[in-house]
Amino acid sequence: MLIRRGDTVVVIKGSDADPQHKTIAKVLEVYPKENKVLVQGVNVVWKHVRPSRRNPRGGRVQKEMPISAANVMLYCERCQRGVRVGRRYLPDGTKERYCKKCSAGLGTIGPPRKRRLTKVTTSAPSSS
Ligand SMILES: [Zn+2]
Numbered sequence: 001m002l003i004r005r006g007d008t009v010v011v012i013k014g015s016d017a018d019p020q021h022k023t024i025a026k027v028l029e030v031y032p033k034e035n036k037v038l039v040q041g042v043n044v045v046w047k048h049v050r051p052s053r054r055n056p057r058g059g060r061v062q063k064e065m066p067i068s069a070a071n072v073m074l075y076c077e078r079c080q081r082g083v084r085v086g087r088r089y090l091p092d093g094t095k096e097r098y099c100k101k102c103s104a105g106l107g108t109i110g111p112p113r114k115r116r117l118t119k120v121t122t123s124a125p126s127s128s
Contacts, residue, residue, distance in 0.1 A: 010082030
């Protein structure tokens with residue numbers, strides 16, 4: 001999978017897809033094992049949650065669900081659309097993704113980064 005966290009992509013399949021391939025969205029998380037990606041504002045579902053410490057009132061919460069990586073295309077700035085992506089090696093050996101349409105570089109991809117253990121802290125309303 002050539003998609004990385006933080007990439008800008010275009011959703012091409014599913015109910016949140018744009019037939020023109022112009023609507024861009026940000027990749028929040030990738031799941032290489034399942035070949036899935038979590039895209040901001042795409043495949044949003046209502047989760048019905050029980051009251052918990054994190055969510056004291058419970059109820060309905062909106063949340064993105066992962067979609068298949070095959071249903072998104074990496075966005076190319078130069079083409080202004082989602083494009084097919086190839087990989088090539090630069091003279092110094094680093095791997096680079098490139099747009100198969102205009103062959104512009106789309107950023108280098110190195111060995112898998114070490115997973116950061118930073119927890120996302122959501123500011124919950126304090127109950128006083
Ligand atoms: Zn391009």
